[in-house]
Amino acid sequence: MLFSIAACTHTPKSTDAMATYPSDDVSGIDDDEEIAAFSQNQTDVLSAEWEPMLINRNKKRTExxxxxxxxxxxxxxxxxxxxxxxxxxxxxxxxxDSRLTWEWRISRLVESADNHDRAREDAPARVILGFDGNKDNLPFADQIMFEAARAITGREIPYATLMYIRARKAPVDTVISNSRSGRVKMIVVATGKDGVGEWRAFSRDIAADYERAFGEKPGRLIAVGVLTDTDNTGETVEAWYRDIQLTPNAPIPVPETAR
Structure with missing residues (x-):
């Protein structure tokens, strides 16, 4: 599953498996912009800051x-x-603002999913981050991939995409490369049946995770998303997401003897 950062004002033209989310033209957006909180909704209508992220116009949409x-x-x-x-x-x-915190709950595992296998690459819960960067420094094959995706969708795709996922059996902290592009990495933050049906909280240093996944320092964070998907396995699953927040990393305490 290849994720592209593109404005979600219309359905992508291609039937290729490319999601669309925001453009890396982020002029006019303040540094202190916060992630819109689900808990602040006064009604059952989602706030306008959250836009659809389409994978494929021919795929059924998650509700x-x-x-x-x-x-x-x-x-x-x-x-x-x-x-x-x-x-x-x-x-x-x-x-x-490098520590990402969130909570999610899942109804069940996607029993036939395997995030190492393109044909079974599904997850009951994902939190997705898109990063900016200089694509000119990437290998030629990646640049061709970016150009092809832009020609198909009419939008830019991110320099790098990092996903935190709920896996079926891969060990926690496993880094999984997307089968179509090395510019998309998945980090397993929970796995197996432990905690299914319960709220689970997570706190991740996204700069450190990015460096471990991609071997370089991250550019600006230009998008955040959520995804629950079963298009490859055909299963049915539910997930619940509480607020996703970005907070500065807490300073490391200095021992008294070192002062």
């Missing part, structure tokens, strides 16, 4: 709604042989 859970608004996703997500445009220096 996303705002629901009440334990007295607070959360995002509910239901995928039934479907694949689409939601995204928000950002323009943030990940070294200033």
């Amino acid at each position: 996303y709604t705002v629901v009440s859970d334990q007295g607070r608004k959360v995002l509910h996703a239901r995928a039934a042989a479907s694949a689409s997500g939601l995204m928000q445009k950002l323009d943030i220096d990940p070294f200033l």
Whole structure:
């Protein structure tokens, strides 16, 4: 599954498996822009900051709604042989706001999923980050891929995409490369049946995770998204997402003896 950063004002022209989310033209967006909180919705209508993220115009879309859970608004996703997500445009220096925190809950595992296998690459829950960068420094094959994607969709794709995923069996902290592009990496943050049906909280240093996945420092964070998908396996799964937040990394305490 190859993710492209593109404005989501229309459906992509191609039937290739490319998602669309925001353009890396981020002029007019402030550095201090925050990720829109699902909990702040006063109704069941999602705030306008979250836009559709399409994988393929011929694929069935995952259903996303705002629901009440334990007295607070959360995002509910239901995928039934479907694949689409939601995204928000950002323009943030990940070294200033580099800790990403969120909570999710899943109804069940995608039992036949395998994120190492293109034909079974599904996940009940994902949080997705898109990063800017200088594509001229990439290998020629990657540049050709970017140009082909732009010709097909009419939009730019991100320099790099980092996904945090809920896996079926891959060990936690495994880094998985997308089968179509090395510019998309997945990091497993939860796996197996432990915690299925329960709210689980996560806190990740996204700058450190990016460096481990791509072997370089990240550019500006230009998009955040969520995705629950079962288009490859044909299964049905539900997920719930609480607020996704970016906060500065806490300073490391200095021992008294070192002062």
